[in-house]
Amino acid sequence: MANPRVGFISLGCPKALVDSEQIITRLRTEGYEVSPTYQDADLVVVNTCGFIDAAVEESLDSIGEALAENGKVIVTGCLGASKEDEIRKRHPQVLSITGAHATDEVVTAVHEHLPPAHNPFTHLVPPQGIKLTPDHYAYLKISEGCNHRCSFCIIPSMRGDLVSRPIDEVLQEAENLAKAGVKELLIVSQDTSAYGLDLKYQPRNWKGQAYEARLYDLAKALGELDIWTRMHYVYPYPHVDNIIPLMAEEKVLPYLDIPFQHADSRLLKLMKRPAAAENNLQRIKAWKEICPEMTLRSTFIVGFPGETEQEFNELLQFLTEAQMDRVGCFAYSPVDGATANELPDAVPEEIKQHRLEEFMAHQAKISAAKLEQRIGKKEIVLVDEVVEEGAVARSKADAPEIDGQVFIDGATHLKVGQFVEVQIEEADDHDLWGHIVT
């Protein structure tokens, strides 16, 4: 009998991608095939995103497309938690709906509508599980949920409070990935700095050594794997200072992705941001003294309710002083169910858009100047893609999908996943060009 085949659509952020990988890994373990087309699939799972209005629409459209093309659809993910009624109203034929991080429930729903073939010996899954990323990098989710209640965000209502994975489990997965050829681990969660808080930092033994479930121990142990480890979604709490020396020694990449969201303390309090009271500029300065090579990435929101011209200018000033390397920015838009919707003094749409443009132009100048300083330097890069014109790589300063790239013209002999040393020869606002050092 042919094995049952499941189609999979994965939308949203890296945390949702990791949920998809866990579901697919379970299904493959049980003998299900993964089908790349609707036509060949016996059933389709759609992992949705519900973060902003555009993502909600994309998710609802994808469910509609899967229903039209295949007919048997199971829905999971953030939208399932926040808008179950709307999904049922628009698409009453869906077979089941669950929220994010619901591997067990999704697999149960698949069993119900597409029973597994009984053949446990011929469908062995590699120890690193099934990955949706290219073979040379992988996201590693260390916790689920969040204890904060930022006023613009509804993630805690969709994903619940913080639940950290035991540290030995995380380290085992990291080692499996490294053994399978992964060259770069991207640590993700909702709040990486909070890792282990819910476990009361419970220690576990791994390879004969005790490690506490806390950020420092995790970074230190990952540093022994001898591959790139990149930290995302770190909040600037004082204990983050402890991992900076590990970055200076390059045990983990000298790269921090810190979603600051704003610089003004009044707005940060209105946003109910974690670590809102910290002096971030002072902290960044101290970090750079220990690790001058550090790359800082952040995201910001402009046009939050009540943001004055002066507060916006303060944000621009913060960018200048912090000298961030990589920055993303959103014009504030209300999310259904977020408490920020009740705040007075909404900023008019055209002012928000104007501030967004001004912000991006301001940062582009900072970024261009910082990239120019790298011309002439020799850097190790990781090859992501080889195309007709040459190789497309990333430096230690660049995370996949969100940061810049390093183009190596003519280097078509390189292999994806290869580390190579290049000399930087050209830069624009976001990307670099270089040649191989022989």
Ligand code: SF4
């Ligand atoms: S830290 Fe704030 S923005 Fe991030 S998931 Fe938690 S509540 Fe949402």
